[in-house]
Amino acid sequence: MQGLSASGLLEFCAPGEISWSYAQRAYVPAVPSVGLLRSANLLYATLAHEGELERVRPLVDSVRAEFGLERTVWGVKFQEQKVTWEFYWYDHSDGIPLTVSRVHRALEPYLHLPDLNGGWTEPIWSISVDIDSEVLDSGNVPGVHVYLPRSVQPPVCISYFLGSDGLRLENTYFLFQDHDDALFASIDW
Numbered sequence: 363m364q365g366l367s368a369s370g371l372l373e374f375c376a377p378g379e380i381s382w383s384y385a386q387r388a389y390v391p392a393v394p395s396v397g398l399l400r401s402a403n404l405l406y407a408t409l410a411h412e413g414e415l416e417r418v419r420p421l422v423d424s425v426r427a428e429f430g431l432e433r434t435v436w437g438v439k440f441q442e443q444k445v446t447w448e449f450y451w452y453d454h455s456d457g458i459p460l461t462v463s464r465v466h467r468a469l470e471p472y473l474h475l476p477d478l479n480g481g482w483t484e485p486i487w488s489i490s491v492d493i494d495s496e497v498l499d500s501g502n503v504p505g506v507h508v509y510l511p512r513s514v515q516p517p518v519c520i521s522y523f524l525g526s527d528g529l530r531l532e533n534t535y536f537l538f539q540d541h542d543d544a545l546f547a548s549i550d551w
Contacts, residue, residue, distance in 0.1 A: 371419075373400040373402055373403055374396075374398065374399060374400065375399075376396065379431075386435070402422065402436065404436065405436040405438070412445050418447070420472060421472040424468055424469070425468045428468035429451055434449055435450035435452070436448075445494065446494040447493045448507075451464075460488070461486065469503065473497065476502075476504070476525065477526070486510060487511045488508075488519070489507065504526075505523055505525030506524050507522070509535065
């Protein structure tokens with residue numbers, strides 16, 4: 363992280379910030395977070411390592427403007443000898459529904475999504491996009507991963523890839539909940 367420190371890009375938690383889990387649930391940290399590094403620093407470090415920080419930083423700023431400072435989960439994957447970054451958004455309590463068009467709005471100044479939202483009516487638990495050097499070079503994201511809640515016990519989300527050619531089943535996730543969890547209580551399972 364020395365390069366980020368020298369460039370002034372390191373971000374630190376400030377007083378009064380809410381801490382969010384990877385599933386975007388507010389929590390009280392075990393130790394005070396003021397002055398600790400924000401999660402975006404890991405994203406920036408991997409982007410810098412791969413030579414992509416300059417191209418992706420404006421996109422990160424656009425995503426934060428749409429969803430909030432700490433309301434995007436950053437994932438980094440290394441598979442088949444390449445690095446991919448995955449940006450996740452959850453249907454959270456900002457009062458604005460999570461939609462494919464909202465993700466499109468956040469990405470559009472920098473990356474283009476095909477028209478994916480026509481007639482979409484399913485409630486969405488989460489949406490994510492994969493970004494790699496090829497996507498950055500072309501300026502086109504082939505689609506999004508959507509995670510849809512299902513009314514079964516225990517609750518599950520089914521993951522699909524939504525591209526210009528429609529939906530493709532990807533995975534099923536079991537969701538384990540705390541009975542006092544307001545996020546789970548707000549979903550019509």
